[in-house]
Amino acid sequence: MRLGPGRKLVLAAALCALAIAGLIWVTVAVLHLTADASGRDTAAVLVLIWLLASGGAFAALRPLADLILRAPMQLAEETRIAVGDSGRRVRPVGGPELSAVAEAINELAARRQALEEDVAAEIARAQARLEADRNRLAALMAELQQSVVVCNLDGRILLYNQRAREVLSAGAGSEPVGLGRSLYAVFERGLIAHALDQVGRRLRAGETAACELVTATRAGRLLRVHLAPVAGEAADDGAAMGGFVLLLDDITAAFETEGRRDALIQSLTEGGRGPLGNIRAAAEMLSAYPDMGAEERGRFLAVIRSEVEGLSARVAESAREYARELTARWPLEEMRGADLIAAAAPRIAERCGLPAKTEEVDESVWMKVDSFSFLQVLCYLSRRLRDEYGVNEVRLALSAEGDHACLDLAWLGTAMSTETVMSWELDPMRSAGEETPLSVREVMERCNGEMWFQRKRASHRAYFRFLLPLAQARRPQAAAPGGARGSRPEFYDFDLFSWSEKSHVLDDRPLADLTYTVFDTETTGLEPSNGDEIIQIGATRIVNRRLLTHEVFDQLVDPRRPLPRASVEIHGITPDMLVGQPAIGAVLPAFRAFCADTVLVAHNAAFDMRFLQLKEAATGIRFDLPVLDTLLLSAVLHPNQESHRLEVIAERFGVSVIGRHTALGDAYATGEVFLKMLPLLADMGIRTFGEARRAAEKTYYARLAY
């Protein structure tokens, strides 16, 4: 039979009591004997007996000590573990009393776990909401026709949209607009400061604070700027500004349009005075002096004739001009004709149940059209053809003629009377199921076009021909750089609100807080000191621990020297790709501007930096920015690894490299590797720029020279 701890306790206590009772009895008995026999070794016997008794008592009390002291300590240890990990529970130890305590502790732990799970779920929900909001904001920003830039009070950009980048970009591979970049690369500081002063004054006066200004950008665009404050953390006066929003309108084009319209009016009024004066004078001579000779009369008539001809031509020209201006006022899109037809055919088939085939389509035709209304016209006419003439198929064709695009909606057979065509043209299209009160005529007027009915007897074909103004063929828009890498551009970062110009000394700043330009170069060879040259620079940026794959510098460079065959095999850049590319002297200023105010990061940075520095004397552009090297940092993190080549460490960090050995591809990979390194460095106690720099300097690789 096993005894429980409780029983053991009772038994041990009983044994102890028995032992002490025995001891007292033995002591009394011995004392009694010595009194009788005055024994000699009484003391020794007594000591022996007491020793034996102590040993017996110790043996009996040991389990007792275990029970009272060890079990609670065990419980305490397990409780501490459970404190650290809310999923853990304590095991019951010791007697029932301690078991009860353990149970209570487990109950507490379970409650805590449930609470923690609730909080985590709540946080996850909030984060999901936030993420959804962010996505909505990003989508909104992307769709906005207006340019939006949000800055903190230092003029650092923390949000911008694609439109803003288009409006503000200066071209030449440089990137004046980017998260964390200074707005003053684009606008004059004084101008914004002045506007902010105004806004601040109005805020304090409790007025509507936004202000308007018109300015030219450094790239020569004329912008109307609407500047409004973004509320900051509430201050005592309740009107603190945390930053500001700029809404930008590129009014260059509007300005030009207005200018053209003015010139038109000017040329009609002022330009008409001279010829009119000449005609009037000649006419008055003719009527005032009827006695003049035939020759003189002929001269005056000739004056009138030639001036009237001139005036007529001028009026006709003005009318053409004016028509162009009018067109510009409607929201006409410039659209590829083939795209319009591609949209029209399925729509006719679907809405009218009428098969629509595409015939000859001139792919090069671009036209100006209100495509929405025009598609309604095509559907409306098709439907009436089907309903009223039993037409069972229509065909679409597109060609260009002079200044116009000709779009034909053709069918076989049936001709129609002019009256019918007229009524179809003038009826509101609502009559055939299109939801618009507009008539075909109105839409065509709006598009500055014409339409008529025509028929080719020979081929039994009838068709409506639509004449629409041609637009300049637009060059296909270059895909957003880096667009392949994640669909949503990183166009905002509200954490930048808390940024301050009053930065600490760089060495003391946490690595995670710095802004980096991660870059790579491709070169003609490995010996910069021996005449090898840069042929490509690719760079991207890291702001607030995010790789901004849409803010890139990507530029080929004409090395002005032959390209060794061996190098072509590495980077895949062939001599013909470099024809017409700028020389390094033109590229470095733009690249230096791209890098402004950042820490440079490169893999084996010493190599790239050497190339840049060798150009300093010739270009006057100094790359005196702080530098971090992912090769050295890899050696800091994994000193026992054999290879620190970019593809090897990328694999080690689970980074997939797209476009290895293109400068931008390698820059992306380097940036991602660098971001993965940051937490590992922090685990090693390397948190600031200074600590990273010093650690890197100590590695073996830092001692290599180029």
Added chain:
Amino acid sequence: MTRKILIADDEQNIVISVEFLMKREGYAVSVAADGEEALTKIRAEKPDLVLLDVMMPKKNGFEICQEVRADAALAGVRILMLTARGRDTEVAKGLAIGADAYMTKPFSTRELVEKVRELLG
């Protein structure tokens, strides 16, 4: 004594009418087809009146007007400016730099004759 009038205008179509008109009105008429010729003829012929067009090749009407007014020997020359531009700022400028009268095209020939008479009266 016959009064002399110089017509300074590069536009043949107005010169034909004005020349005819002024001759019919009994004036001695000469014609200059650009600014430099006009100035030369003003200096050589010392006309009583110049009908001066503003927009002319080589020298415009304003310049000629200023040079004539700066030359004491030409103090008696009257200037009637004719222009195809109707901005009142231009009228003000012409009168300010010394034109005696200003007419904007298209003008009435009757008014022109009256104005000429008035200036030479």
